[in-house]
Amino acid sequence: MQADNSVSTTAGLRQGANRWLRVYGTFAGFVAMIVIFSLLRPGVFLSPNNLRNITEQVAILAIVATTMTVVMVVGDFDLSVGALASLSGVVVADMLIQGVGLWPGVGIALLVGAVAGLFNGLLVAYFGLSAFVATLATMTAFRGLSLFYTNGSTLFSGIPESFKIFGQSFTGPIPNSVLIMLAVLIVTWFVLEQTTLGRRLYAIGGNAQASYLAGLNVRALRLTAFVISGLGAALAGIVLTSRLFSAHPTAGEPLMLNSIAAVFLGMTMFREGEPHVLGTFVGVLLLGVMSNGLNILQVNSYLQLVLTGVIILLAVLLSGLARRE
Amino acid sequence: MNHSFVRLLLALVLIVSLAGCTAVAPAPSAGDAAAPAEASITVAVVTPYMANATTKYAIEQFEKYGKEQGWNVTVTDTNADFNQLVSRIEDAVTQQVDAIVLGMGDPAQMTKGLEAAQAAGIPVFGLDAGNGPGVVLNITSDNGQLGKETAHFLAEAIGGKGNVIMFTHDPHPGVRARAEAAAAEFANYPEITVIEKKHIEVPGPVDFARNATQDLLTAYPNDGDIAGIWAGWDEPALGATQAIEAAGRSGIVVVGIDGTDFARAEIAKGGPFAASIAQDFDGMAKQLVEIIAAYLKGEKPASDSVQIPGVLVTGE
Known part of the structure; x- marks a missing residue:
């Protein structure tokens, strides 16, 4: 009796520990990383200035990763976000140089994002292409469009000062890019967590067939997810172009893999195996904090890449192993 | 499974054939009829x-x-x-x-x-x-000459002394040759120390260099800690310039290579970006x-x- 009891208690303990590891392991690792960086560079890493730098550095990635989360909630991917961010950045810069005015220029660039997202969505939801293939192809096409549009050069001359509002100006002590990021986070969180639309998107990700049989318009919903992702990529491209005050035809490309990595990291946090906005945001922060901290510690640039890869693997492995037990 | 594989193949064929179409050579320019x-x-x-x-x-x-x-x-x-x-x-x-x-x-x-x-x-x-x-x-x-001359300019601009950061991309043979020659030039100045060689990722070198510079400015927080930044090409030099300006730091000289139009515009402003070099x-x-x-x-x-x-x- 007694033996039985103690066995079941240890088993229960182990189960509890597993569950904790699965749900909070990555977050604990993130906190540990912050503690280590603060101990190694006391007064520098946690200085208000550096914290502001970090939030500013992650803002653009956070925008893309947040809207990427929506696509991944329905079980798809969008590989075109980086190229699309470059394209919308090039378009907004050119529009402003042409003198269409700040808000019309921004509107046109966002429209480019929405139309591109619509196109991706049509290919995937209505023409039945896999998201991987469809967005791989459109990624190539969007990259080509940016290069064609700019003839491979950088657009910078004649962008009006007013355009600095998105990526370089501050509201009080807070960078505007961070405010834009927060707005995207809050709106997307609200849509995914608090609305029927969000429930439906999660239902499709859980089981598209069952959702269809339950009467959901699966196609329209998947299409919507891609439009949201396209809009997010375009917004990120606008903020990036404002931050660099110049449009480079491939500037947005690193955003694609990093945003997917952030969503995967987020899937290992708080909830089991589901993409969600809060997790994605912590994933983005984790990537940003790691890059900033390793830079401040002056770790070799090549090793930084290795460490980033290893941390992502560890996070995913840990939550995977804990789940298998 | 089979279906998606076939579709993948189809899409790849499509992509390849599209790429092929764009590669059709333009007609050779017609021979000059008036030529002697x-x-x-x-x-x-x-x-x-x-x-x-x-x-x-x-x-x-x-x-x-x-x-x-x-x-x-x-x-x-x-x-x-x-x-x-x-x-x-x-x-x-x-x-x-x-x-x-x-x-x-x-x-x-x-x-x-x-x-x-x-x-x-x-x-x-x-x-x-x-x-x-x-x-x-x-x-x-000569990439080496481009690197050497910009390094020489930077060394003279900072009075032959101080800490220098190099932005490199060694996998590219040309940029690597530039960096090696620049490092050799800095070595001629006993009071110049190259405190860091930072590998800049591409694509996205401007933003990458901007973030890296921001972090390095945090690691070296005092005026005078960093005297100069040498960049292997103009994009990282632009990112460094923007980070220095945004942080309000003074006394840091930035040089790039290639003499691109945006670099020229930045140099004309008289900010941290002091020089670039154009291939002739x-x-x-x-x-x-x-x-x-x-x-x-x-x-x-x-x-x-x-x-x-x-x-x-x-x-x-």
Whole structure:
């Protein structure tokens, strides 16, 4: 009796520990990383200035990763976000140089994002292409469009000062890019967590067939997810172009893999195996904090890449192993 | 499963065929009807990189100087397709042109075409391309010289002393040669210390360099901790400049390489971005035309490589 009891208690303990590891392991690792960086560079890493730098550095990635989360909630991917961010950045810069005015220029660039997202969505939801293939192809096409549009050069001359509002100006002590990021986070969180639309998107990700049989318009919903992702990529491209005050035809490309990595990291946090906005945001922060901290510690640039890869693997492995037990 | 595999294949075929379509070579520029009797000399320029503004400029200058010699110059672009490039070289060999010019692009990736030219006895010249089998001569900028001169400018601008950060990209042989020569130049100044060599990721070098600079400014928080930033090309120099300006730090001098238009605009503002260096593509094209003209008259060049110095771009 007694033996039985103690066995079941240890088993229960182990189960509890597993569950904790699965749900909070990555977050604990993130906190540990912050503690280590603060101990190694006391007064520098946690200085208000550096914290502001970090939030500013992650803002653009956070925008893309947040809207990427929506696509991944329905079980798809969008590989075109980086190229699309470059394209919308090039378009907004050119529009402003042409003198269409700040808000019309921004509107046109966002429209480019929405139309591109619509196109991706049509290919995937209505023409039945896999998201991987469809967005791989459109990624190539969007990259080509940016290069064609700019003839491979950088657009910078004649962008009006007013355009600095998105990526370089501050509201009080807070960078505007961070405010834009927060707005995207809050709106997307609200849509995914608090609305029927969000429930439906999660239902499709859980089981598209069952959702269809339950009467959901699966196609329209998947299409919507891609439009949201396209809009997010375009917004990120606008903020990036404002931050660099110049449009480079491939500037947005690193955003694609990093945003997917952030969503995967987020899937290992708080909830089991589901993409969600809060997790994605912590994933983005984790990537940003790691890059900033390793830079401040002056770790070799090549090793930084290795460490980033290893941390992502560890996070995913840990939550995977804990789940298998 | 099978279906998605078939679709994947279909899509890949589609992508490849699309890429192929865009690589259709533009018609060679028509022979100048008004050209004098020497128009019997035809020079074929083949390039994989006409979409690149610098390549385009260099080749247009070559065309200009070539036509001044009364040559018939044809230009063929394969849009980064090296396989097509080999075919176009073979076409030029079949047409028995007098000389073939490679407009950039690594000869190691087109040996089959070059061997065909060699077998037919048609001389091949490199315009900022490289050396290889059958390449009589390559004219180029010396990356080492570009690196050395910008490093020298930076060292003098900071008074020969202080901490310097280098933004590098060693996997690129040209940028690596620049960085090695720059490091050697800094070593001539005993009071200059290269405190960090930072690898800059591409694509997205401007934002990457901006973030890296922001972090390095945090790691070295006092004015005077960093005297200068040397960048292997202009994009990271732009990112560094923006981070320094946003942080309100003074006394840091930034230099880049390539003399791009955005770098020139930044240098003209008189901020941290103090200098860049431009490759002299006009000089390269001009001299290559002279070398080919001499070669066709029977004068063999003394060496298989000619290096043209860069032109420093500063605020003055």
